[in-house]
Amino acid sequence: MSRQRRAARRSPAGYRSSLPWRIVTGGAQFLDRRIGWDRLPVPPGLATLLGLRVGLRRRNLHDTGRLPSVGPPDPAPPSERHRVDRTADGSHNDLGDPRMGMAGTRFGRNIPLDRIAPATPEDVLSRPSPREVSRMLLTREAMTPAESVNSLVAAWLQFMIRDWFSHGTSPTDRPWEVPLLDDDPWPERPMRIMRTPDDPTRDPAAPAGTPDTRINVSSHWWDASQIYGSNETEQRLMRTGERGRVRLWDDERSPFPSDPSRDPSRVPGFWLGLAMMQNLFAREHNAICDHLHGAYPSWGDEELFQRARLVNAALLAKIHTVEWTPAVISHPTTVTAMHANWWGLAGERVHRLFGRISGSEVVSGIPGGRTDHYGVPYSLTEEFVAVYRMHPLIRDEWPLRSAADDGTLRHCTLRDISGPGALKVLETTDMADLLYSFGTLHPGLVTLHNFPRFLQEFERPDGRLQDLAATDILRSRELGVPRYNEFRRLLRLKPPGSFAELTDDPEWARQIELLYDGDLEKVDLMVGLYAERRPAGFAFSDTAFRIFVLMASRRLNSDRFFTEYYTPEVYSRAGLAWIDDNSMITVLLRHHPELRTALAGLTNAFVPWRTAGQPLDDSQGCGSV
Template identity: 60%
Template sequence: MSSSRPRRAGTLIAVSATAALAAIVVRDRVSAAGSRAAAGAEPEGAPAARYRDTLPWRLYNGASALLDRWVGWDRLPTPLGLAVLVGVRNVLRQRNLHDTGGLPDLDPAGPDREWLTARTPDGSRNDPDVPSMGMANTRFGRNVPIAATHREPEAAMLTPSPREVSLDLMTRRRFVPATSVNVLATAWIQFMVKDWFSHGQGDPAQRWEVPLADGDPWPERPMTILKTVADPSRPAGGTAPPTYLNTETHWWDGSSIYGTGAPGDEQRRTGRDGKLVIGDDGRLRLPADPARNPATVPGWWLGLNLMTTAFIREHNAICDALKAEYPGWNDDELYRRARLINAALTARIHTVEWTPAIIAHPTTVLALRANWWGLAGEKLHKLVGRISDSEVISGIPGTRTDHYGVPFTLTEEFSIVYRMHPLVPDDYALRAAADGRLLRTATFPELAGPHAQAVTDEVAMADLFYSFGTAYPGAIVLHNFPRFLQEFRRPDGKLMDLAAHDILRTRELGVPRYNEFRRLLHLRPARTFAELAGDPEVAAELHRVYRGDIERVDTITGMFAEKRPRGFAFSDTAFRIFVLMASRRLNSDRFLTRDFTPHVYTPLGMAWVQNTTMVDVLLRHYPELRPALRGVTNAFQPWPDTPAA
């Protein structure tokens, strides 16, 4: 960059950062002395504390935004890039948290002290002042202004046809691997998404009719996609943008393991020593009742089977350790504490292992680890504990709970950026962990639905984990959508093109199209298709499908097309939602902030969460993987091949 503007911005941000960090230190010292009022601290759940709106912070945030736009955080030296990301997150917290208003009338009957140190089955009572915040069947929030989420008229909603976008821009011509991660990373994110959110399976009484070209091979006419179930809590006849309900809890509470609601909770338990049901052979025992069997729900496959099995076994191992430490505890107490510990463990693994693996830029690796440990680092944290009240210095867990002035929810935009189906390979080689020999090959359909359980009966679990650990997933780019997922039949008989479904669902949920989405996230829009794609052939395809109108490009299409920062498996646009929501999911959850304490978790539980890695989980339950995992520090990065015997 020959311009002096970036240099001036760099100088400004250095000065601003010094002032802002000084403000943090001053606040921390006053807080430590018990003078929070003198420091201007706000009560929990209030908007960001006042020190964040002082002149040093305004200068810092403004300089961060300028440097991010002119140079890009990813092109800066790591310390300066990290400083810019702190400012970017500050701006996003101030301007990109929007309440969809009016929680449904689901408030629990009243306070219940037994839940002060345990997660409820339906996600209620996490915030004692607003018991329904984040519980199942409450609304998704927004990361863009509410006024920007009005749905387009139906004709515009279907233009260009989602099926045309699927066939012409998404179809996998050849498998493009993401070589920085392994297929366990694919299984993990689906395991997490199953915990975080769902819009349900669609409304069978309401359907979109998708236009098809004359030569389209789709076997049914017309092509239909179920509409998302309407929000029953909305008053009829309103003119506000549509809202939708999350059928899962919004919290990071392990609902993919434990279920949502009391029936889901109880049906998974043995009723003895707090433990969950698992077969004597350490494999899942799926219920015969189709209504309770996860293999009958769209999306179930071998990857979810593996992750669910491992963390059911982890729960039971935690129960054994707690019972040895606290022999007088009953089944309920053991279960609830083990759930709390196990859920926090998945949050830590996701924060400091999965996410740094999938966005492996040096700056983001440091930033994401700092979300949990702070810039002071893991070693110092484990040696002496927190040295500051600041989340920047000592991490978010253990800080005060903070909703930044907006009731906590997951957001529609968050649900869209996690549509990462290109990660799924079409073909799999199942190999032996002991010597790497090929056991069998399989296609994705042969590992999906009820077939997943059949494969675990045939192939040892350690071999399946090894096969996933040594294989590459697909890159999250155009022309890399799994072939099988473009035409498959759900367990209920509904024929689906998941790529077309993802495109239409994004429009239906009122997520702005790509360029407007970027503007609302304080990023430059793409001026031309060539600028967006960086490849003349892809630019020409985009131009044809979107009829020459760059403003009509769908958010998912644009995110798959854009050039990614070094080490990233997904786009910088999606990363802006991650920057904001990765912190917010920790900041708002009292079990990961003010109640992340030995009193609530037990000393044993705190040590379990802080000291266990995904590699530890695998070795605890599948010790035969030890040779394959030798030297592996992050289980989501490719494992070395086991040498032949």
């Protein structure tokens, strides 16, 4: 039986075509277009989001695996351990289709495959060029803050992205050559941006016009591969071999790794925020191991490691679902919706008292429910990657302060805390002070004219200079992600009919119209996402949110370790209790109890923390302590 047919067989009968569901989706789309889900009271707003999700599941999941392919190789034959352990590469999550979602398999799409535009130079490098968009619409003069959240949201997001997806290392041959205007100060002419790696599984005999595909070198599953690695070799290197524990940099003292070849600071994108999250949840893994060892003293190293990995990955998914996401999209309807994704509308209290009271994910949440791929084999999608391009969250200026008295420790720039510089800051600054500084600093808003200046002139570890804003624009074009208006049409959203409708900022509308020569259909997706009106409480756009409505729940629905195998027999009772009983706040306080005052009274660690109230003195340089 084909992979597609097996997946379709697991979808509930009649889900897509039954009259009641057609009425639900049609009514939701009508209310959303006429009023807007965010302008409705919470109950009808929730019903509208539910209907929209049903429609997105029906029409916006498309499998690139059915395109001509020559691989990847079959994973190792299944064993009994595959039933209860996550594999290093993500294989065997679906026991009937062991390749599904594993590292090295293709990104899916949220648009029909015949709507993927080919990556021709005429389209990728068309006017305005990616560099012109970067300079004219994205450059930050002064940071626009997202005042309802703290900068841990930026660190957390990159930490999650390192788990979810990576296109891999770009080849150095055949770069895109971006033309520059005469007044552009870029030191290299033309600007060169490396291409996304080709898909090694693409059949060379595929017919002309077959859509381009790319692979995810990470596992597609929400399995904490940023901590545990994406293959057996990486996983063995990070394990201690004792009581299930993982290695912390140099015996928990110095952040510098003993082996220079394993220096994480040489990987593009490494910065202080990412290192802090890696450190925190590696320590959390070891704390879980100690807890499980106390509950089950007969368990050996392998059993402790595998159960702790399951628990840690589920805790990360829970924190993202019920804490991070409600913080960055803090509209009352979306806060309720995200909590319902995990606990159902019955709520956390009912879950704690009675467990699941219904087979319905709406009533009792997704964890512990039925595994469902909704007719399409699971994968993350290129559109999901595109809407997660949120570099404006990152600040350029990072004043670091003491958790004890809010006194200034040093003033760093983003350049100071990126690459090898991040390790130097970690070595000389207490982790509690770093967490406190992030917790009391606002991130940037995901909007136009708010891209970090440092990332527009980013020096990679290999010495090449890169404008990440221009690269983000080019990537969506290169990967065939539709431009903004077409993207909205394919999500059944009304596209703006004029530049004035695109944004509620008249000056931005004028700038965009001028840059795109009056052609609304050419406006890049990222520009439209950054320019459009945001729902109340949102740090990013409503259009991007539609992909999250679909994919945030899909990552849970399709993963048997969050659904049918989310049981005491697989996780252990002590493991499931750990997930229920913990949050980002308890994780922070377990490893850094000196943050208790800063976190006092908070129920969400991603909102601004309390300060000691002393004035901030930014006079010292990053080299001064």
